[in-house]
Amino acid sequence: MLTLSGVGKSFGGTVALTDIDLTVETGKVHAFVGENGAGKSTLGKLIVGVHSLSEGRMEVDGTEVSFTSPAQALDHGLAGISQELSLMPQRTVLDNIALGREVMRGPFINARATRRGVEAVMERYAMHVDPDARVGDLPIVEQQKVEILRALSRDARLIVFDEPTARLPSDQVAPLLALVRSLADAGKAVIYVSHFLEEILEATDTVTILRNGRHIRTGPTANETHDSLVEGVTGSVLGEQYPEVAAPDRAAPPVISVTGLSRPGVFENVSFDIHPGEIVGLAGLVGSGRSEIARAILGADPSRGKITFNGREISGSIAARLAGGMAMIPENRREQGLMMGRPIVENVTLPHLSRFSGALGLDRRRERAAADAHCAATEMKYASLNDHADALSGGNQQKILFARTTLGDPALLIADEPTRGVDVGAKRSIYDLIAGLAKQGKAILLISSEIEEILGLSHRVLVVSRGRIAGELEGAALTETALMTAAFSGT
Ligand SMILES: Nc1ncnc2c1ncn2[C@@H]1O[C@H](COP(=O)(O)OP(=O)(O)OP(=O)(O)O)[C@@H](O)[C@H]1O
Ligand SMILES: [Mg+2]
Structure with missing residues (x-):
């Protein structure tokens, strides 16, 4: 669905990405892994129009595209679920999902039809959030759902998730992963950025490893193990995971x-x-x-x-x-x-x-x-x-x-x-x-x-x-x- 060729991105003197060739397929969950600063978020942001390319080309369904805003990327079906959620906390769920896409009757918003439209999207993807709740009152998980619903209601065909579980309580991780899977099953292309290698191994189909802004490899997740990912990400085999800890001084008074x-x-x-x-x-x-x-x-x-x-x-x-x-x-x-x-x-x-x-x-x-x-x-x-x-x-x-x-x-x-x-x-x-x-x-x-x-x-x-x-x-x-x-x- 999406093809990148020779893509590069620099910020002033900092080269964040060089010479990235990549294909993202419909119906698959595609992971990006790499160290802090490897370029994962930057690559995601190029795809969803937050940044524009410094070099190379990007094609959606074989047609070259270039974006100067997330709105333009969304017009081509590419949407991002950012880590700093971009919702209006004082407004309702309905407003957040429908804003700018209300059903009109002449110059007036047809509130009932707008609501029906939002409910239909919730129904179709089995993702329910109270339409009248104030977004700021909802837990993070529900807010994520609102962002996803907003993308889906605009017919997003590719959704980029950047570390969606980093701020989630651990009991919410499995439901989120199930949701990600259901999007792929519904025919969406999903890009999934995470540092949790277990999540990558369990929940994704394809994995791309980035290191220092370069593309190391892309292949089926089934071919990777925890150790092979660590090796790919760091460029070396990791030694012991934990250091020796010295015995404490229990005779001394407690701190x-x-x-x-x-x-x-x-x-x-x-x-x-x-x-x-x-x-x-x-x-x-x-x-x-x-x-x-x-x-x-x-x-x-x-x-x-x-x-x-x-x-x-x-x-x-x-x-x-x-x-x-x-x-x-x-x-x-x-x-x-x-x-x-x-x-x-x-x-x-x-x-x-x-x-x-x-x-x-x-x-x-x-x-x-x-x-x-x-x-x-x-x-x-x-x-x-x-x-x-x-x-x-x-x-x-x-x-x-x-x-x-x-x-x-x-x-x-x-x-x-x-x-x-x-x-x-x-x-x-x-x-x-x-x-x-x-x-x-x-x-x-x-x-x-x-x-x-x-x-x-x-x-x-x-x-x-x-x-x-x-x-x-x-x-x-x-x-x-x-x-x-x-x-x-x-x-
Ligand atoms: N707005 C910016 N201005 C200048 N440099 C930037 C900017 N955004 C990112 N960079 C640089 O680009 C490189 C890649 O950053 P990026 O945020 O893509 O890393 P990441 O792989 O998402 O890392 P992390 O796991 O820490 O989120 C880094 O060297 C970073 O300092
Ligand atoms: Mg990042």
Whole structure:
């Protein structure tokens, strides 16, 4: 359906893609995989008209096309489901789907016919969302459906999904994959970008590997394995996935002690200690209260109970706790204050500037050296620290936040889903960073929906079920089965 030949894309001096030849077929789910910055999103955006080609040609059903806007691409049946959803949150589902496509009666909108049209599309693809709900009130999954319905109601024949599951709770992943499959079965061409190799292997038909803006190979997914994808993506065979973690110092007083922490209706009577050098995993199903417990420890939400940090009971504001040595890498990193139009260096050092100021003012050289070191440790890919954050790929933007957090030298690091959106090679770097902080005597609270990640890194795991600690596992007792059993115990 879609053919690219010799396609290239540059942004100023940055070459994002070179010499891409590719065919995308109707009725198939076609994956794009690659490291952060490999060019996946850029390729998707060329196809759906967000960017225009710097080189090469693109054909839809054998006819050459060139777009200067997403609207033009949509006229040819090409639509994108972006990661930053592009809906109007204050308007209804119906408005969002029908806007600009209302059925008219003379100069007037025929509301009833418009609604019938939208309902017919929902019916046809068995995708139902309350037409009168306000989009901003809906969970992400439903909002994604609205975006898909909007594309379908405009007769999209190819839909690009860019990391659609990165922001989804884990129990919503399977339904989304089923939806993607049903679109292909309905005769659509689907492009699917993801860092979750299991999703790629399970849910796609064809896979294209990109590396450094180049096309490495395209072939049937059935011919690939987890290891062959890793090798294709990174260009080398990956060693051990997890670093050795040193034993914690349990004789030393705990860095943090939480006693009887409660927030009515959310979690209850949560108590635990984390000792210097200890990585404690907080596991549990989505909605069990993991992130909420973390937010309460940080002072982002009110709670009852006692928190002792560095030997002192604390009750202050979030700002006071951050200044006192707590840090959090939050789950929703997109909303966590990246200054998109500012240089990387400022984004990394801004909250920590006092560390670089002396009698003579700000020591710019030390500031840059520190930013550089912390960025390098995340394997962030950038040309210069002066590049603006919005010139980086999505995964590399997340690494800016990671570097900012580690630069603060926190005594307690709360890492909520720290490797979301990060490629397979860089995951190991982030694990190394976490293990390294533990080795320096920091306390780590690790929240993750990836069980392997929790098992691979934690000294000890607390399993949360319905707002209570349903189990504490360590040593030989720390197994996937034990963890899942505890996670489901309260449900
Ligand atoms: N608007 C832009 N201005 C300048 N450079 C850009 C812009 N958008 C992307 N790039 C550059 O193009 C390259 C490819 O970025 P792209 O966003 O396509 O990567 P990606 O494969 O989607 O990565 P990720 O997995 O991190 O989302 C990167 O080097 C990035 O810095
Ligand atoms: Mg991307």
